[in-house]
Amino acid sequence: MPMKQPSPAPSAGLSTSAALELHSVVKEYPGEPPVRALDDVSLRIDHGELVAVIGPSGSGKSTLLNVMGTLDRPTSGVVAVDGIDTATRSEKEVAGVRARKIGFVFQQFFLLPGMSAVENVSNGLLYQAVPPKERRRRSIEALERVGLGHRLDHPPNHLSGGERQRVAVARALVHRPAFVLADEPTGNLDSKSTDAVMNLISDLHREGTTIVVITHDAAIAASLPRQLAVHDGTIVADSAGDGRQEGGLR
Numbered sequence: 646m647p648m649k650q651p652s653p654a655p656s657a658g659l660s661t662s663a664a665l666e667l668h669s670v671v672k673e674y675p676g677e678p679p680v681r682a683l684d685d686v687s688l689r690i691d692h693g694e695l696v697a698v699i700g701p702s703g704s705g706k707s708t709l710l711n712v713m714g715t716l717d718r719p720t721s722g723v724v725a726v727d728g729i730d731t732a733t734r735s736e737k738e739v740a741g742v743r744a745r746k747i748g749f750v751f752q753q754f755f756l757l758p759g760m761s762a763v764e765n766v767s768n769g770l771l772y773q774a775v776p777p778k779e780r781r782r783r784s785i786e787a788l789e790r791v792g793l794g795h796r797l798d799h800p801p802n803h804l805s806g807g808e809r810q811r812v813a814v815a816r817a818l819v820h821r822p823a824f825v826l827a828d829e830p831t832g833n834l835d836s837k838s839t840d841a842v843m844n845l846i847s848d849l850h851r852e853g854t855t856i857v858v859i860t861h862d863a864a865i866a867a868s869l870p871r872q873l874a875v876h877d878g879t880i881v882a883d884s885a886g887d888g889r890q891e892g893g894l895r
Contacts, residue, residue, distance in 0.1 A: 663728065664824040664855045665690040665713060670722035672708055672878075682708040683719070684878040690824065690857060695850035697866035698859045700875035709875060710859050714826050715743045727823035744772050748817030748825040752832035754809045756801040762788060762812045763797045769816040787815035791845055807838030814845065824855035831865065843868065 665688075672683035682705050690696055700706040711717035712724055715731050724731050726746045731739045748769075756765045766784035775783070788797055791811040801809050810830060817825045827846070831839040843865060850856055850870075858869060866872050874882040 662691050663689045663725070664692045664694070665727075665857070666723065666725040667713070668723040668725075670712060670719045670724060672712060672717070673720045682878050683712065686722075686878070686880055688873065688880060688883070690855065692823070692855050693850075693853050694855055694871060695846070695869050696857045696871045696873060697869040698857060698873045698875060699861065699863065699866040701861065704875045705878035706859055706875045708878070710826065710828055713857065714747055714749065715739050745820060746823040748820065748822040750810070750813050750817050750825060750827040750830045752829040754801070754813050754833075756809055756812055758801055761798045761800055762793060762804065762815075765801070765812055766816045766819050769819040773820060783819050784815070787819040788812070790818065790849075791815045805838065806834050807841050810834060810838070810842050811845065814842075814849075818849070818854070824857060825849075826857050826859070828859045829861070830858065831860075831862070839865075 667689075668687050670683055670686045671681065673679040673681050686709065698706055698709060708717070712719050715724065715726065719732065722732070726742050729742055729746070731742055734742065757768070760768075763781060763784045766787055767780045770780045770783065785794070785797060788794055788811075791814050793808060793811050793815065796804060796808060801812070804812065810833075814825075814827075814830075817827075830846070831842050834842060846856055846858065858865070860866055872882070872884045873880050
């Protein structure tokens with residue numbers, strides 16, 4: 646069994662109330678001239694918030710998603726997850742932070758077809774040295790939390806689109822992350838399933854889960870308590886209006 650790696654300690658000077666902080670983040674891609682996909686973005690998302698990030702295609706929201714999720718390194722600036730500045734950590738340490746601190750929900754579900762719902766959720770704990778019995782117990786608990794306690798042993802092809810996305814949400818929750826990052830979580834769903842998944846997200850938020858939803862849907866964004874609007878690599882509006890979004894407002 647692999648040794649469980651200790652999670653890096655929080656970095657000095659960062660907010661203890663924040664699930665995610667970005668300070669003066671820039672992301673450039675090589676070219677002549679270089680393409681600046683993110684331009685001096687600063688924001689703070691506190692524990693317990695439910696936030697929508699909205700913007701048109703090409704606005705920079707996908708790049709922002711990758712940087713917030715530590716899937717891509719910024720060119721400069723600070724990206725802190727639960728008080729840990731990932732910019733100062735090794736790739737191995739960042740991978741550990743990502744595995745422990747961030748839950749991902751994607752538009753495509755990414756469920757393994759030959760596995761049951763509970764086995765798919767259990768995969769979210771494979772790299773944390775959690776014993777098999779404990780993995781199953783926590784996976785069942787997560788599926789019950791999203792209303793699928795009666796579908797534990799069903800494979801994805803026996804589930805509706807909305808149910809598959811609930812399995813994906815349960816997988817994101819099973820390791821008890823600092824926040825869940827949901828990328829267009831209703832993009833492949835019909836209107837009824839969309840409503841069900843968004844109701845679930847609202848319920849999880851009321852229970853205290855921190856969730857960031859990346860969306861192009863203005864109606865979905867408007868239904869959430871806080872909205873961040875992205876355009877040309879900057880945050881052009883933040884409905885919080887309380888200073889949590891510092892240098893990126895243009």
